[in-house]
Amino acid sequence: MSGLAHERNNLWKKKRKKAREVKIEFNEWSGKSMDVKEAIRSRRSIGKVKQDPVDKALIEEILEAGTWAPNHCHTEPWRFWVMTGEGRGLLGKGYAEVAAAEADPALSKEELAKLKSAQEKKAFRAPVVIAVAVTPTAHAIVPEVEEYAAAHSAVQNMMLTAHSLGLGTIWRTGAPTYHPKMREAFGLAAKEELVGFVYIGYPDMAPPRAERTPFAQKTLWVSE
Numbered sequence: 001m002s003g004l005a006h007e008r009n010n011l012w013k014k015k016r017k018k019a020r021e022v023k024i025e026f027n028e029w030s031g032k033s034m035d036v037k038e039a040i041r042s043r044r045s046i047g048k049v050k051q052d053p054v055d056k057a058l059i060e061e062i063l064e065a066g067t068w069a070p071n072h073c074h075t076e077p078w079r080f081w082v083m084t085g086e087g088r089g090l091l092g093k094g095y096a097e098v099a100a101a102e103a104d105p106a107l108s109k110e111e112l113a114k115l116k117s118a119q120e121k122k123a124f125r126a127p128v129v130i131a132v133a134v135t136p137t138a139h140a141i142v143p144e145v146e147e148y149a150a151a152h153s154a155v156q157n158m159m160l161t162a163h164s165l166g167l168g169t170i171w172r173t174g175a176p177t178y179h180p181k182m183r184e185a186f187g188l189a190a191k192e193e194l195v196g197f198v199y200i201g202y203p204d205m206a207p208p209r210a211e212r213t214p215f216a217q218k219t220l221w222v223s224e
């Protein structure tokens with residue numbers, strides 16, 4: 001074997017060893033594993049979940065997966081709020097305050113109270129809701145758009161991990177997410193922005209049918 005081939009061979013050996021180590025770490029970490037491709041392909045948004053509680057250890061696995069998202073210059077531009085039980089009232093209050101701020105001023109006191117109560121209930125649609133915010137860093141070479149990219153990647157990691165643990169998730173946003181009253185409820189700093197609420201629980205519905213446009217229709221292969 002030539003010197004170069006020998007060197008390459010060694011490099012591949014090291015890579016294979018590292019891959020084995022990572023796999024072992026993953027198995028130890030989660031107790032179970034789902035092939036990444038299978039998780040990506042089979043994850044669906046699950047809007048209806050049971051109110052059964054979710055073990056804290058599972059929620060921690062989900063959060064940890066979020067923190068392994070790629071992020072430029074290691075800025076780790078995210079913040080999480082885990083809301084369970086009455087804690088979901090934090091989001092509920094946000095929904096209610098946004099609705100009140102946007103409500104028709106002609107509404108009676110009773111009508112307004114009814115509206116707020118209906119909005120507040122939205123936060124209780126799952127036993128666990130994780131709010132995720134991007135916390136952009138003033139980094140010379142990391143534009144804000146990339147901080148959002150990292151925070152969004154964190155959400156995807158979290159959803160795939162939850163799915164691999166047998167949990168259903170849905171990433172919810174909507175106009176209230178970005179409303180000043182919602183910002184106020186979560187006490188966001190100037191540059192921070194909520195990127196979504198991940199509702200988590202054990203599925204109470206069959207995964208919906210899903211379709212995607214074949215990648216060929218979205219892809220240009222450039223080879224010369």
Ligand SMILES: Cc1cc2nc3c(=O)[nH]c(=O)nc-3n(C[C@H](O)[C@H](O)[C@H](O)COP(=O)(O)O)c2cc1C
Nearest residue numbers: 043044045046047170171172173174195196208210
């Ligand atoms: C940034 C973002 C925001 C979303 N907001 C909502 C939402 O407010 N309500 C909702 O029902 N689904 C929301 N979704 C979920 C999409 O509707 C869902 O991903 C899409 O229908 C594809 O279905 P799938 O996730 O099962 O593949 C959101 C997804 C993303 C990426």
